[in-house]
Amino acid sequence: MAAKTYQEVMERRNQIMKEAVGIDYDRFRRNELVFDYEKMMSEVGYQLDEIREIQGQTGVGKTPLLELKNLTAIARKLAPAGKGARIFIKDEAANPSGSFKARRASVSVYHAKKQGYSGVVAATSGNYGAAVASQAVMRGLDTIIVQEVYDSQGKGQPEILEKGRKCEAYGAEVLQLTVGPELFYTFLKVLEDTGFFNASLYTPFGIAGIETLGFEIISQLRKEEGQDPAAVVCTNAGGGNLTGTARGINKAGADETVVVGASVDLSGLHMASDRDFNRKSFTTGHTGFGIPFATWPDRADVPLNAARALRYMDRYVTVKQGEVFYITEALAQLEGLERGPAGNTSLAAAVVLAQELDRDEIIVVQETEYTGAGKHPLPQLNFARENGVEIRRGDPEEEVPGENIIIPEEPGQIRARDLDLKRIRISYLNKALENSGLKELGREEVSFLAAEINQPVEKTRELLEENLEVEIKL
Amino acid sequence: MAEKIPAGSWVQIHDIELSAEERAPQVPEDTARVPLEKWVKGFLQKAEEPGEEVEIETVIGNKYRGKLVDADPSYGHSFGKAVPELLQVGRELKEMLRQEGGE
Numbered sequence: 001m002a003a004k005t006y007q008e009v010m011e012r013r014n015q016i017m018k019e020a021v022g023i024d025y026d027r028f029r030r031n032e033l034v035f036d037y038e039k040m041m042s043e044v045g046y047q048l049d050e051i052r053e054i055q056g057q058t059g060v061g062k063t064p065l066l067e068l069k070n071l072t073a074i075a076r077k078l079a080p081a082g083k084g085a086r087i088f089i090k091d092e093a094a095n096p097s098g099s100f101k102a103r104r105a106s107v108s109v110y111h112a113k114k115q116g117y118s119g120v121v122a123a124t125s126g127n128y129g130a131a132v133a134s135q136a137v138m139r140g141l142d143t144i145i146v147q148e149v150y151d152s153q154g155k156g157q158p159e160i161l162e163k164g165r166k167c168e169a170y171g172a173e174v175l176q177l178t179v180g181p182e183l184f185y186t187f188l189k190v191l192e193d194t195g196f197f198n199a200s201l202y203t204p205f206g207i208a209g210i211e212t213l214g215f216e217i218i219s220q221l222r223k224e225e226g227q228d229p230a231a232v233v234c235t236n237a238g239g240g241n242l243t244g245t246a247r248g249i250n251k252a253g254a255d256e257t258v259v260v261g262a263s264v265d266l267s268g269l270h271m272a273s274d275r276d277f278n279r280k281s282f283t284t285g286h287t288g289f290g291i292p293f294a295t296w297p298d299r300a301d302v303p304l305n306a307a308r309a310l311r312y313m314d315r316y317v318t319v320k321q322g323e324v325f326y327i328t329e330a331l332a333q334l335e336g337l338e339r340g341p342a343g344n345t346s347l348a349a350a351v352v353l354a355q356e357l358d359r360d361e362i363i364v365v366q367e368t369e370y371t372g373a374g375k376h377p378l379p380q381l382n383f384a385r386e387n388g389v390e391i392r393r394g395d396p397e398e399e400v401p402g403e404n405i406i407i408p409e410e411p412g413q414i415r416a417r418d419l420d421l422k423r424i425r426i427s428y429l430n431k432a433l434e435n436s437g438l439k440e441l442g443r444e445e446v447s448f449l450a451a452e453i454n455q456p457v458e459k460t461r462e463l464l465e466e467n468l469e470v471e472i473k474l
Numbered sequence: 475m476a477e478k479i480p481a482g483s484w485v486q487i488h489d490i491e492l493s494a495e496e497r498a499p500q501v502p503e504d505t506a507r508v509p510l511e512k513w514v515k516g517f518l519q520k521a522e523e524p525g526e527e528v529e530i531e532t533v534i535g536n537k538y539r540g541k542l543v544d545a546d547p548s549y550g551h552s553f554g555k556a557v558p559e560l561l562q563v564g565r566e567l568k569e570m571l572r573q574e575g576g577e
Contacts, residue, residue: 006496073571119534142534152508161551168515173532176513177491180505182498186491186512194536274505326563333564334571374551382554393559407559411567 009188017302020191020198022115025303033436034448035304037311041247045208045306046107048251052212054110058138060102061212063094065220065364070334071347075354078412085230085357087350089365090217093339096138097166098370100213101131104240105199107209109135112197118142119196123187123301125149125160126284127369132199133170143172144196146187150178151277158383159283159342162374179277184301201240202300202307210244211251217364218252228254230361231353233346236261236316237289239297239309245366246312258314262349262416263290264342265318266401278387279402281321281380285342290316291419295427298435310428310453317416319348320396322406325377327351327414341377343369352416381405425453426467429460433468440471478521479545486515486547487530487540514538515547 003009009016018024028040046054055061068087076084095102105122109132112120119142122132129145136143145167149160156176164174175190177183191198200206214232221229232249234242246259264286269276271288280286294313297305324341327348332338340347347365354363373379385391390404395413399406408414429449438445441464450460464470479485492510516530516538528542 006492006498070567070571074567077570077573144534144536150511150513152511154511156551158551161549165549165551168533171533173534173536174515178508178511180497180501180510182492182501182510185498186510270502272500272505273502274508325560329560329563330567334567373549373553376553377560378553378555378557379551381557381559391557391559407563411570 004189006182006185009185012192013188014303016188016192017198020121020196021200021203021302023203028304030444033432033438033445037308037451040304041204041208041306045204048211048215051107051208055103055106055209055212058106058135059096060106061095061216063216064091065089065217065224066091066337068335071330071351072354074334074411075351076359079355082359083355083357084359085354085361085363087354087363087365088221088229089347090213090367091337092213092343092367093370097127097131097134099127099131099343100210100241100367101126101128102135103209103213104128104201104206104244105131105135105209107205108132108197108199108203109139109141111205112199113139113141115197117195117197119144119194120199121146121187121190121194121196122199122201123183124201126163128201129163129172130166130170133167133172137170142196143167143170144175144190144194145172146175146183146190147177148179148183149176152178152274155278157278157283158374158379162372179272179274181272187301198301200300200302201238202302202305204306207240207244207247207306210240211248213366214245214248215252216248217366218249218254221362221364225362227362229257229364230357231258231260232364232366233260233262233350233353234366235285235343235345236263236309237284237286237293238300238307239293240307241367242309243307243312259312260349260353261290261309261313261316262346263287263318264324264345265320265417268400269402276402278383279389281384281389281405282324282342285345287318291424294424296431308452310425311451312454313421316419316421316424317349318419319345319414319416320399320406321401322396322399323348323408323414325381325405326408328377330411337368338371339368340371341375341380343367348414349416351411352414425455426463428453429464430468433470440473443474446472446474476523476525478523479518479542481518481521483518483545484515484547485518485530485542486513486544487528487538488513488543489538489540512540513543514540518542
């Protein structure tokens, strides 16, 4: 029996991972810094046509793309003359487990079955758990979900309690933990003990599964409206949603479409803090994941993360918790769609961004998610109030995460606040160099970094020279 | 003396995954003061009283040991009370749509 202390298990992480994912990531590494991302995606992942076939077998995808006429009308009332793009939403709640995560799980679970694993494990407090469990039922595999649910008082976040319930509804075993990054330790022990497949959110399988989402948006719009969207807004947390969607958009050849990331602003709250845990009213789609994962993707539960949002993000905005709850209410009351709330982060941003675009343009919100007890503005706001967070109407600009949630008094108060992508890119470059230990970069290294931050090589070189202590020899 | 919970009952057990001293070095100070705790649900293998160390078998057949903390685990999350701050949102937006101009 292998030793089980925290350090001992963590020291075996690479071996455990290799067996549980079946990918030799070293194959794609060129040196301490550079790896061949596209080779990893194409050799390990599946091609788009195969994925459509795999997803078709389990009822995943081909979700409706709905026009939000009333929210568009609201945006037009707020916009300057001639502005106010049509807002469409991809109703991903129509997937078998109620979110786009079914796409992400579908390929992993298919692959696990094909490779002969008897079950799958995922470390997730989000919709992904239910997605894995649902897909596993369809493929005849067992599921274990490891969740971060409670603070040290045993108080559970209502949204996560609901997600746990949904996993159990699909016959999954759910391990519920208190707050802390050592969830990864428990996860590794489970993988080692069971020999199950690691259905990580961050493998090429997971990300390739989302490509169909971007591809469908473009195909549907071309067919129904005869045009490509000016912008697609993606709720951004770990980066996979945005990465997969953008890759799908690129594969459909929609080169002019701008990809925007949107996260709920939870600045100031520490994600691993026992105290802060129940002072946030969003458990995903927030800056607490979005920014750390953008600036350093390889913090994930696999050695090389296939979700690399900075490669695809043209713009990154934040919205406030109160704004997302407001827009969730608006979606139900004006459009007859009760969805979210976390998935509506990108919708809150889109209502603002539509006001910058021309009336004949289209902006797409690329997901919805199911809603239910616990996972809804009412329980979230009640829970916040019970935890000492003030709820009031007012100007959301005054919202301070963990202290208050401010529901706008009118839709003109919703804002999409641009994050400084240059700073985020520099932060990424800094972490990449720090982790590699390299002090001298050649052409290959700079080209790799340029792709990583979605900038031309010359621009990347400038950013490196101006901000970091490194020697460049092109 | 508490009554024994019958074998085969659906129960929840609790276990300390890592004591406060065993936690990862990078956790923030408030988290470092408390243990990492774990809860699992399953079928009780042998009749036992609440609070006792027991073994369960999960829905997929795995065995776990821990303290029997809930002899009838249920879902307590709900929609809860109406939230006054949200109640007017729909009415206000519909009124805005009815108003002339701005389009």
